[in-house]
Amino acid sequence: MDAVLLQILNGLDKGSAYALIALGLTLIFGTLGVVNFAHGALFMIGAFCSVTLQRLLTLSVETIDETQKDFLGNPLKVKTPYVENWFGPEMGQAIIDWSVPLAILFAIPVMLLIGFIMERGLIKHFYKRPHADQILVTFGLAIVLQEVVKYFYGANPIPTPAPDVFRGSFDFAPLLGLDTSLAYPYWRLVYFGFSTVIIAAVFAFLQFTTFGMVVRAGMADRETVGLLGIDIDRRFTIMFGIAAAVAGLAGVMYAPINSPNYHMGMDFLVLSFVVVVVGGMGSLPGAVLAGFLLGILESLASMNEIKNIIYGIDQIIIYVVAIVILLVRPRGLMGRRGVMEE
Amino acid sequence: MSFTKLTRRGLIQTGAVAGAGLALPTYLRAENHTGFTNAPTGSTVTLGFNVPQTGPYAEEGLDELRAQELAVEHLNGEGDGGMMNTFSSKALKGNGILGKKVEYVTGDTQTKSDAARASAKAMIEKDGAVMINGGSSSGVAVAVQGLCQEAGVIFMAGLTHSNDTTGKDKKANGFRHFFNGYMSAAALAPVLKNAYGEDRRAYHLTADYTWGWTQQESIAAATEAMGWETVNNVLTPLASTDFSSYIAPVLNSGADVLVLNHYGGNMVNSLTNAVQFGLLDKEVNGKKFEIVVPLYSELMAAGAGSNVQGVIGSMNWNWQLQDEGSKAFVKSFGEKYGRPPSNSAHTCYVQTLLYADAVERAGTFNPCGVVEALEDFEFDGLGNGPVLYRGDDHQCFKDVLVMKGKENPTNEYDTLEIVEVTPRAQVEYAPDHPMFAGGELGKCNPGA
Numbered sequence: 001m002d003a004v005l006l007q008i009l010n011g012l013d014k015g016s017a018y019a020l021i022a023l024g025l026t027l028i029f030g031t032l033g034v035v036n037f038a039h040g041a042l043f044m045i046g047a048f049c050s051v052t053l054q055r056l057l058t059l060s061v062e063t064i065d066e067t068q069k070d071f072l073g074n075p076l077k078v079k080t081p082y083v084e085n086w087f088g089p090e091m092g093q094a095i096i097d098w099s100v101p102l103a104i105l106f107a108i109p110v111m112l113l114i115g116f117i118m119e120r121g122l123i124k125h126f127y128k129r130p131h132a133d134q135i136l137v138t139f140g141l142a143i144v145l146q147e148v149v150k151y152f153y154g155a156n157p158i159p160t161p162a163p164d165v166f167r168g169s170f171d172f173a174p175l176l177g178l179d180t181s182l183a184y185p186y187w188r189l190v191y192f193g194f195s196t197v198i199i200a201a202v203f204a205f206l207q208f209t210t211f212g213m214v215v216r217a218g219m220a221d222r223e224t225v226g227l228l229g230i231d232i233d234r235r236f237t238i239m240f241g242i243a244a245a246v247a248g249l250a251g252v253m254y255a256p257i258n259s260p261n262y263h264m265g266m267d268f269l270v271l272s273f274v275v276v277v278v279g280g281m282g283s284l285p286g287a288v289l290a291g292f293l294l295g296i297l298e299s300l301a302s303m304n305e306i307k308n309i310i311y312g313i314d315q316i317i318i319y320v321v322a323i324v325i326l327l328v329r330p331r332g333l334m335g336r337r338g339v340m341e342e
Numbered sequence: 343m344s345f346t347k348l349t350r351r352g353l354i355q356t357g358a359v360a361g362a363g364l365a366l367p368t369y370l371r372a373e374n375h376t377g378f379t380n381a382p383t384g385s386t387v388t389l390g391f392n393v394p395q396t397g398p399y400a401e402e403g404l405d406e407l408r409a410q411e412l413a414v415e416h417l418n419g420e421g422d423g424g425m426m427n428t429f430s431s432k433a434l435k436g437n438g439i440l441g442k443k444v445e446y447v448t449g450d451t452q453t454k455s456d457a458a459r460a461s462a463k464a465m466i467e468k469d470g471a472v473m474i475n476g477g478s479s480s481g482v483a484v485a486v487q488g489l490c491q492e493a494g495v496i497f498m499a500g501l502t503h504s505n506d507t508t509g510k511d512k513k514a515n516g517f518r519h520f521f522n523g524y525m526s527a528a529a530l531a532p533v534l535k536n537a538y539g540e541d542r543r544a545y546h547l548t549a550d551y552t553w554g555w556t557q558q559e560s561i562a563a564a565t566e567a568m569g570w571e572t573v574n575n576v577l578t579p580l581a582s583t584d585f586s587s588y589i590a591p592v593l594n595s596g597a598d599v600l601v602l603n604h605y606g607g608n609m610v611n612s613l614t615n616a617v618q619f620g621l622l623d624k625e626v627n628g629k630k631f632e633i634v635v636p637l638y639s640e641l642m643a644a645g646a647g648s649n650v651q652g653v654i655g656s657m658n659w660n661w662q663l664q665d666e667g668s669k670a671f672v673k674s675f676g677e678k679y680g681r682p683p684s685n686s687a688h689t690c691y692v693q694t695l696l697y698a699d700a701v702e703r704a705g706t707f708n709p710c711g712v713v714e715a716l717e718d719f720e721f722d723g724l725g726n727g728p729v730l731y732r733g734d735d736h737q738c739f740k741d742v743l744v745m746k747g748k749e750n751p752t753n754e755y756d757t758l759e760i761v762e763v764t765p766r767a768q769v770e771y772a773p774d775h776p777m778f779a780g781g782e783l784g785k786c787n788p789g790a
Contacts, residue, residue, distance in 0.1 A: 006590040014584060071661060071682045071755055072673060155400035157610045159647025169620040181593045185618040188586070257618070258583055258611045259645055263397075267583045302587035304576060314587075315579050 002173070002180045007299040009172075013188040013257075015295025016195035017043075020250035021268055022275040022287035023202060024243035030219045030282040031236040034123055035131050037139040040269030041146060042244050045114065046251025047260035048149055049107035050160045054099040057083055098163050100256055107252045108245055115244025119237050142265065150262040157259035162187040166256075187256050194253050198246060199288055205242075206284070215239055219282070274322050280335025290333055294318050378708045379494035379789030380470045387442040387707065389414070389694065390471030392462050392486060393500065395450040399478040399606055402641050402686050406476050406500055407448060408679050409687035413694035416674070417444045424674035428667040428723035429695060433702035440701060451477050455485035462486045466493050472707050473498060473697050476690050478606075480504030480553040487516035494789015496709050498693035501686040503605070503637050505556035508737035509778035514786040515709055517716055517736045519658075519696065520689045521769070523557035524777055526636045526656040527564035529742035529764035533654060538599065538632050540569035545597035547588050547612060549604050550577040558603045559777060561636050565601075573597040578608070585612040589619050598626040601634045609635060610645040617649040638745050640684045643757040650747030650757060657743045659688045659725050662760055668725040682755050692724045696731070710786040728766070734773035735783065742769050 021043055028036045060079035068076035084092030095102070122141060126134045169183040176182065206212035218225045218232040225232045251260075258264070275294055279286030300306065301317035313320075325333065382388070391410045394403035415421045419436035426434050438444050447469040449461025458477065465471040466489075474490055475498040477483050483502035490497035491513040499507060499518040503526070508518050534542075544565055548558040554577070562572045573595050578588050589612070592600055600621060604612045616622075616633055624631040638655035661672045661682035671691065675683040683691070696716065704711035717733030726740035744762040751757055771778070 002594060003591055006593070007587060010587045010590055013586070068752065070753070072676045076753070150400070155397070155404075156641055157607060157645035159614075159645060159649070161647060167620075168623055169618070181624075183593055183620060185586075185620065187618060257615075259614060259647070261607065264583065267581075299587040304574065304591060307576075312579075315581075 002178050002182050003303060003305075004300070005172070005176070006182055006184070007303055008296055009182075009184045009188075011296030011299035012292065013192045013195075013295075014299060015292035016192050017250055017254055017268065017291075018272055018275045018295050019288045019291025020195050020198060021247055021272040022279065022291050023199060023284060024247040024250075025272055025276050026279070026282060026284050026287040027202075027239055027243040027246070029276070030284070031215060031239045032119075032123070032127065034126065035134050035138070036123070037135050037269065038118065038142040038145065039138075039243075039247055040265030040267075040272065041142040042111065042114070042247035042265070043251040043254070043268055044149065044260070044262065044265030045145065046107055046111060046248030047160075047255045047264060048153060048251075049110055049248060050100050050103040050252050050255035051153065051158050051260055053103040053106045054096070054160055057081065057096045057099050057102075061085065100160060100162055100252065103252045103255075104249060107248045111245040111248030112241040114248075115241035116237060118244065119240040123240070124237075142269070146262050146265070153262065155262060157261040159259045160255040162190075162256035166190060191253050191257065195250070198249055202242070202246060203284065211235065211238075271318060274318055278322050278325050278332050280332030283332065283334040286332055286334030293333075294321065297321055377788060377790055378710075380466065380472045381790070382442055382470075382472060382707055385442055386445045387439055388469055388471050389444060389446045389697075390449060390462065390465035390469065390474045391446055391476050391690075392449040392451050392458060392465065392474050393476040393690075394453045394478050395448070397452045397454070399453045402478045402501070402606075402639065402684065403451070403476075405641070405684045405687040406478070406690040409675065409683055409691035410446065410475065410694055412675060412678060413691045413698075414444045414446050417695070417698050421678070422670075422674050425667050425671045425691070425695065425724050428670050429699070430722040431699050431703070433699050434695065435702075439698045440705070440707070444698070447471060451479070451482050451486075453479050453482060455481050458482040459485050459489050462489050463493070466490075466495055471495065475693050475697070476500040477502065478686060480507055481551055483507050483518075484511045484552065487511065487513050491515045491784070491787055494709055494787045496697060496712050498697050500690045500693070501639075502553075503557065504553040505560065505777050506552050506781075508735045509556070510780035512735050512737075512781050512783050514713060514736075514784045517693070517696075517731065517738075519693050519731075519738045520686075521656075521658045521740070521742055522737065523553070523560040523636070524771055524775070525742050525769040526557070527560035528769040528771075529656050529744050529762075530561065530634070530636060530654065531564035531568055532764075532768075533744045533762055534565065534570075534634065535568045537654065539629070542570045542599050542629070542632075543573045543595075543597045543627065544570050544599040544601050544634075545573045545592045545595050546575040546601045546603055547585065548575055548577050549580055549608050551580055553605065554603050556777065557636055558601075561601055561603065561634075563777075570599070578604070578612075580608065582608065583611055585615045586619070588612070589615050589621070592616075592621065593619065593624075596627070598629050599632045599634060601636065603636060605637055605639070606642060607645075609637075609642050613646050613649050613653065622652070638758060639686065640682075640755070640757065643747065644754065651749050653747045654761065655745050655758075657685050657745050657758075659685045660743055660745065660758065660760060661688075661755075663725060663743075663763075665725060665727065667723045671725060688725060695724070696721075708788055710788050713786040727763075730766075732773070735778065739766050739770055741766050 025039050058081050060081045062077045064075050065078045066075045070076045166186040169185045172182040275290045279290030302314035393406040416424045451458035462474050473496045477500040480502040483499045487497045497516040505523050548554040621631050635655040643650045700712045700715035704715040719731045722728045729740040742764045745758045746761045748759045
C-alpha cells in the first residue's frame with residue numbers, strides 16, 4: 001500500500017511536468033492551430049534560464065592565492081562572486097542559493113520574448129500550411145535551439161541545485177499512520193505545488209479576464225470573433241508567448257530535479273504530445289487531466305511487482321493507455337467535436 | 343563495332359599470356375599492394391578517431407578528441423612530447439610512425455552502435471584509416487570492434503567497461519586499455535568492506551544493456567563474496583531521465599546500500615534523484631545508508647555536483663596521480679587546453695601511443711604484425727604503473743583507482759579524491775573466468 005502511495009506521489013510530480021508542457025501545447029494548438037514540436041525546446045530553454053541566472057549570480061572576481069596551487073602547480077586563482085562582494089558573504093551566498101526560484105522572475109520576460117519572436121518570425125508563416133509542414137519546421141527549430149544551447153553550455157548536464165532549505169524529504173507515513181517510510185523530496189512537492197498554481201493561473205486568466213474570454217471565443221470560432229472587429233491574431237500571438245512562458249517556468253523549476261542538458265526537451269516532447277492526444281486535441285482540462293493520469297500510470301508501471309509480471313511495461317505503458325483510450329474515445333478524454341476531424 | 347575473328351593461334355597466345363599471369367607469385371602481381379587493408383603508401387598514415395561528437399556523451403567525446411590530437415602532435419614531434427618521454431618503450435622517435443607523418447580523421451559515434459559502425463566504415467573505406475580509436479560506450483565498442491575485425495584494421499577501444507568487450511565479444515584485431523566491470527568490483531569490494539562492513543543489504547539499479555548487466559554481475563558477486571546480501575536488482579531503461587520511480591521502492595526494501603550501475607547521464611540523474619530522496623541522510627538496519635557508483639568519470643562527477651560527496655566508485659586513471667607519466671600528460675594536456683584530462687581522454691591518448699609503438703616495434707602497419715607486438719606486451723610510464731596487455735584476451739591489466747566524491751572541493755575540477763590504488767594482482771583473473779566465457783579471440787585479420 002505504501003509503495004502504491006509513493007508511486008502516486010511520484011506520478012504527481014512527473015504528471016506536473018507533462019501537464020504544464022501539454023497545457024502550453026494545447027494553448028498553441030487551440031488558438032493558432034499549430035502543432036508545435038519546438039515546445040520541448042522551450043521547456044529546455046526554461047531550465048537553462050535557471051542555469052544562466054546561476055552563472056550570472058556566480059560571476060566572480062579572480063584573485064591569486066600564492067598559498068594554493070592549481071592542477072598545473074601554478075598559484076590558484078580564487079574566485080569570489082561579485083554578489084558576495086556587494087552584499088557580504090552570507091547574503092551573497094543566500095542569493096546564489098536561491099537562484100532557481102529567482103530564475104522564475106528572470107525567465108518570464110525571456111520566455112515571453114522568445115515566444116513572440118518565434119511566433120512573429122517563423123510560426124505565423126505556417127498558419128495556413130498543412131500540419132505536416134508545421135511539424136517539420138517546428139521540429140527543425142527545436143534542433144536549432146538545442147544546438148545553440150549546446151554550443152554555449154556544452155553537452156554535459158549542469159548541476160542546478162534547489163535552495164538548501166528544500167534539501168531532503170518529507171515523510172508522509174506519520175501523517176497517514178503508516179509504520180513504514182513514505183518519504184518524498186521537498187523540492188518535488190514544491191514542483192507539484194508550483195505546477196498547480198501555474199495551471200490554476202492559466203485557467204483563471206482564460207476564465208475570468210476579458211482577454212481570456214476573447215481568446216476562448218476565438219478558439220471556438222475565430223472567424224466570427226474577427227468579424228466583430230477584434231484583432232484576434234494579436235491576442236493569439238500573446239497566447240503563444242504565454243504558452244512559451246508556461247513551458248519555460250516548468251523547465252525553470254525542473255532544473256534541480258534533473259541537471260539540465262541540451263536534449264532534455266526532446267525527452268519530454270513525445271510524451272507530452274501523447275498527453276495532448278489522450279486529453280483531447282485542443283482541450284485544456286483534458287491536457288491537465290491526461291498529464292497527471294499518465295504520469296501516475298507511468299510511475300505505477302515501474303513498480304517491481306508490476307514489472308515482474310510484464311517485463312518492460314514501464315517503457316510502453318503510456319502508449320498502451322493512449323491506444324486503449326483512443327480506441328474507446330477517438331477524440332481523447334475531453335476532446336471537442338470537429339477538432340482535427342475534417 | 344567489329345569482332346576479331348578467333349583463330350586457334352590467337353586462342354593459344356591469349357591463353358598462354360593469361361595463364362602466365364595467373365601463375366605469377368602473389369607478391370609479383372601486387373607490386374603496390376602490401377597485403378593488408380589501407381596499407382600506407384605515401385609519406386603519411388591516417389588514424390581514425392571515432393568518438394561521440396553529438397548526443398549525451400559529446401562532452402566526453404570532445405575530451406577524447408583533445409587527447410587524440412595531442413597524441414598525434416607528440417607522435418609527429420611537436421609539443422613537449424607528453425608521455426612519450428616517460429613511456430618505458432623507446433621505439434617512438436617523434437618522427438611520426440615508421441617515418442610517416444601521422445594524420446587523422448574523425449567520426450561521430452553519436453553513442454549509437456549503428457552510427458558508430460557507419461562512421462568507422464567511412465573512415466576505413468573513404469579516408470583509408472589504418473586504425474580506429476575511441477568511443478564512450480560498450481555497445482559501441484563491441485559493434486565497432488566487430489567491424490574492424492571484418493575490415494582488417496586494428497581497433498584500440500576507448501572508454502568501454504563491459505566485461506564482454508574482452509570477454510564473449512573479444513576479437514583478435516581489438517585491444518582494450520580501459521579496465522572492466524570485474525576489475526572495478528574486485529577493487530571496490532575490500533574498500534566497501536572496510537568502509538561499510540560485511541553485513542550489508544544492497545539494492546541495485548542497473549542500466550539495461552551489456553555494460554550494466556556485466557557491471558552488476560561483477561559487483562554483486564564481489565560484494566556477496568564478502569558477506570553482503572543483494573536485495574534486488576532492477577533494470578532501468580537506458581533512455582530513462584527521471585529515476586524517482588525506481589528509487590522510491592528502495593526506501594522500504596530493507597536495503598542499506600544503493601548500487602547505481604549507471605553511467606553518463608543515467609548516473610548523474612539517478613544519483614541526483616537518490617540524494618533528493620534523502621537516502622544519504624537515512625539510517626536503515628541501524629546503519630547509515632550508503633550509495634555506491636562502481637564506475638566514475640570526472641565529467642559525470644561534475645554533472646552530479648555536490649551529490650557525489652562521500653560516494654565511493656572506481657576509475658581507470660585520474661589526473662591527481664603523481665607518477666611521472668601522469669604528471670607529464672596532465673602538464674601537456676593542461677597547458678594546451680586549460681583543464682585537466684579525464685580518464686577517457688587518458689585511455690585514448692595511451693591507446694594511440696601504444697598502437698604507434700607497436701607498429702614501430704613490429705616494423706609494419708600490417709594488423710597481424712601489430713597484434714603480435716601488442717600481445718603480452720609489458721610497459722610502464724603511461725600513468726598506470728606496470729601494465730600487461732594480455733595476449734589471451736587483449737585486455738590490459740593494471741592498478742585500479744578507488745575514488746570518493748570530495749567533501750570540500752576547492753575548484754571545479756576537484757570533485758573526486760583517490761581513496762586507494764588497488765594493485766594489479768588484486769584485480770587479475772584467469773582468461774577462462776566464467777564472467778568472460780563464451781567468445782573466441784579468433785585470428786587476426788589483415789583484410790585486403
